[in-house]
Amino acid sequence: MSAGSAIVVDDVSKRFRLYHERNRSLKAAFLRGRRARYEEFWALSDVSLEVADGATFGLIGENGSGKSTLLKCMAKILRPEKGSITSRGRISALLELGAGFHPELSGRENVFLNGSILGLSKRQVTQRFDEIVDFAGLEHFIDTPVKNYSSGMYVRLGFSVAINVDPDILLVDEVLAVGDADFQRKCMEKFADLKAKGNTIVLVSHGLESVRNLCDEAAHLEHGQLRRLGPAADVVDDYLGAVYAGGQRQDGDHGMRWGSGEARLERLELLDASDQPVKRTRTGDSVTFRLHYAAEERIEAPVFGMALHTIEGMHVTGPNTRDSSGIPKEIDGGGFVDLRVDRLLLVPGTYDLTAAIYDSTLTHPFDYRYRAFRFDVEPGDPREEHGVMSLGGFWTAGTPTH
Numbered sequence: 089m090s091a092g093s094a095i096v097v098d099d100v101s102k103r104f105r106l107y108h109e110r111n112r113s114l115k116a117a118f119l120r121g122r123r124a125r126y127e128e129f130w131a132l133s134d135v136s137l138e139v140a141d142g143a144t145f146g147l148i149g150e151n152g153s154g155k156s157t158l159l160k161c162m163a164k165i166l167r168p169e170k171g172s173i174t175s176r177g178r179i180s181a182l183l184e185l186g187a188g189f190h191p192e193l194s195g196r197e198n199v200f201l202n203g204s205i206l207g208l209s210k211r212q213v214t215q216r217f218d219e220i221v222d223f224a225g226l227e228h229f230i231d232t233p234v235k236n237y238s239s240g241m242y243v244r245l246g247f248s249v250a251i252n253v254d255p256d257i258l259l260v261d262e263v264l265a266v267g268d269a270d271f272q273r274k275c276m277e278k279f280a281d282l283k284a285k286g287n288t289i290v291l292v293s294h295g296l297e298s299v300r301n302l303c304d305e306a307a308h309l310e311h312g313q314l315r316r317l318g319p320a321a322d323v324v325d326d327y328l329g330a331v332y333a334g335g336q337r338q339d340g341d342h343g344m345r346w347g348s349g350e351a352r353l354e355r356l357e358l359l360d361a362s363d364q365p366v367k368r369t370r371t372g373d374s375v376t377f378r379l380h381y382a383a384e385e386r387i388e389a390p391v392f393g394m395a396l397h398t399i400e401g402m403h404v405t406g407p408n409t410r411d412s413s414g415i416p417k418e419i420d421g422g423g424f425v426d427l428r429v430d431r432l433l434l435v436p437g438t439y440d441l442t443a444a445i446y447d448s449t450l451t452h453p454f455d456y457r458y459r460a461f462r463f464d465v466e467p468g469d470p471r472e473e474h475g476v477m478s479l480g481g482f483w484t485a486g487t488p489t490h
Contacts, residue, residue, distance in 0.1 A: 093176070094257055094288040095139040095162060100171035102132040102157055102312075131157040132168065133312045139305075141176070142286040144279070146299035146306035146320055148327055154312040155292045159183060159259050162290065177256025177288070180206055182247050191235035195226055195245055198234055202246070206253045216252050223274060224248040244271055251278055258282060261292045276302070297403050300324045321401025328458065347455040351387055351419060351445045355380040356461040358441070370468030371435060371478060377427040379443050381455075386420040389448035394427065397459060399438040404476055410450065433478040434465045 106129050132154045139145045147155040160166040161173055163181040189198045199220055203213035221230050224244040234242065251258060279302055282289060293299055299306055303320035308327045316326045328344065357365045359376040369375050379392055393408030407427065409415055416425065440459035446452060472478045 092141050093138045094141040094143070095173065095175045095290070097135055097137045097158070097162070098172050098174075100132055100135045100158070100161060100168045100173060101130060102154075102161060102166060102168045104129045104131055131312050132161070134171070135309070135312075135314050136171075137307055137314065137317055139288060139290060142283075142288055143304045144283050144289040144291065144302055146303035146323075147290065147292045147309065148294070148296065148299055148306055148324065149309040149315075152311075153309040155309055156183070156261055157312075158309070159261055159290065159292055163259050175257060178207060178253070179257045179259065180250045180253050180255030181259040182243075182250040183259065183261045189234050189242065189246065192233055194233055195221075195230040195237070198245070199230075199249055202249045203253065206249070206255075208253055220245075220248045220252045223252070223278070225271070240271075247275065251282065255287065257288045257290070259290050262294065296324050296327070300401055301403060324401070344458045345456065345460065346458075347445070347453040349454065350385055351381055351383040351390065351454040353379055353443050353445060353455050353457050354382050354422075356441055356443050356457065358461070358463050367462070368464045368466060369432060370466045371433065371472065372431050372469040372480075375429050375432045377429070377441065378424050379426075380422075380424045381419060381445060382422045383419045386418060387447075387454070388418045390416070390419050390454070391446040391448060391450055392425045393444050393446065395442040396434075397440045397442065398476060399440065399462075402476065404434070404439070408446075408450075410448070431480060432465070433470075433480050435472050435475060435478055436465050436467050437476075438462060438464050 106127050135154070135158065147158060149155050157166065159181070160183060161168055162175065163179060163183065165181075165183070190201060193201065196217075199217060200210065200213050203216075204210070208216075221227055224241075224247075226241060226245055229237070229241065234245070237245070247260075250260075276298075279289060279291075289302075291299065291303065300321050305318065306320040306323040307314060308316040308323050316323050325344075357378040357380070358367065358369065359378055360366045360369065361374040363376065377394060379394070381392075383390075391408055391410040393406065393410075395406040396404040398404060409425065416423075439462070441461040441463065442456075442458050443460065444456040445454040447454070467473070470478050470480060470482070
């Protein structure tokens with residue numbers, strides 16, 4: 089195992105048997121005169137990758153691509169048929185809702201049970217008990233049998249135990265898909281704390297923006313094989329391109345495009361205060377983002393949306409018309425939709441504009457132009473250079489009064 093690596097996956101393959109029929113008893117096997125028929129399914133095929141010590145690493149891919157299987161192999165829950173996985177340090181894993189919980193035991197008893205499974209002494213669990221319960225937000229239910237918990241309560245308690253055992257390596261499978269907004273915020277903050285402390289995190293998620301913003305590197309798995317490995321933003325972009333390959337059309341030097349085509353975004357523009365198209369503006373300037381569209385048929389309650397990304401891939405913002413006044417009510421033919429910004433408080437840098445037209449449910453894209461328009465922001469007022477957004481405030485000073 090090379091220095092600087094927390095996990096090394098070396099040529100790993102994992103096989104499962106998919107039974108078409110099953111002998112439920114010895115009598116059934118005897119009467120049938122043969123074993124139950126099955127076929128072999130290779131969930132992982134010759135996968136190799138390294139997770140650097142202290143890195144946050146994402147695993148992405150479609151359902152059935154092998155992400156969760158690989159995570160279980162890392163956690164030593166499954167043993168591969170071929171290859172090896174080596175790791176350095178204490179591993180804590182949250183792979184399934186309530187994994188390891190005893191339904192008849194209370195939340196309190198399960199905290200101690202899970203803590204011992206993860207290698208903590210009773211004294212260590214006692215020292216961290218209040219923090220675990222507080223993070224999970226289950227103070228009023230901690231002495232209730234967990235069989236009466238909702239799925240959200242299960243995952244909150246399980247996640248809280250997993251991250252409070254002070255792991256060197258934390259393996260997490262889709263935890264951010266469960267729980268309310270406040271719990272997800274606390275999870276993100278905890279991930280940031282663990283990352284700052286130098287802990288290694290491996291995260292399986294369908295939330296691509298979470299992977300893009302949280303992870304240093306990522307791997308895209310497809311049908312059990314490693315398709316792409318590299319910086320998280322690049323792997324996410326490649327994955328999106330693969331998912332929508334059937335409708336992909338390149339827009340110039342960068343950007344991808346997909347959608348059913350009943351309505352199309354013909355042109356994206358950034359306008360200055362005089363309504364003149366520009367590709368360069370300044371911090372604090374008044375600008376308009378204009379989305380020109382053409383609809384081949386009448387569409388009721390369309391939703392126009394846009395997103396801004398830094399050139400490094402950080403998602404800055406993502407407003408849409410459904411979140412505001414729902415304009416326009418319908419489209420038929422050509423026109424444009426404007427987002428007017430009185431003061432553009434982006435700090436100097438290069439930004440990409442993504443724009444889309446969706447149906448009212450935000451599930452069906454008529455046209456999606458990903459990072460299709462690039463523009464630059466130069467120093468302006470306020471004159472700042474750090475981060476992504478300016479607060480637009482001003483400094484004052486004074487002396488204490490007695």
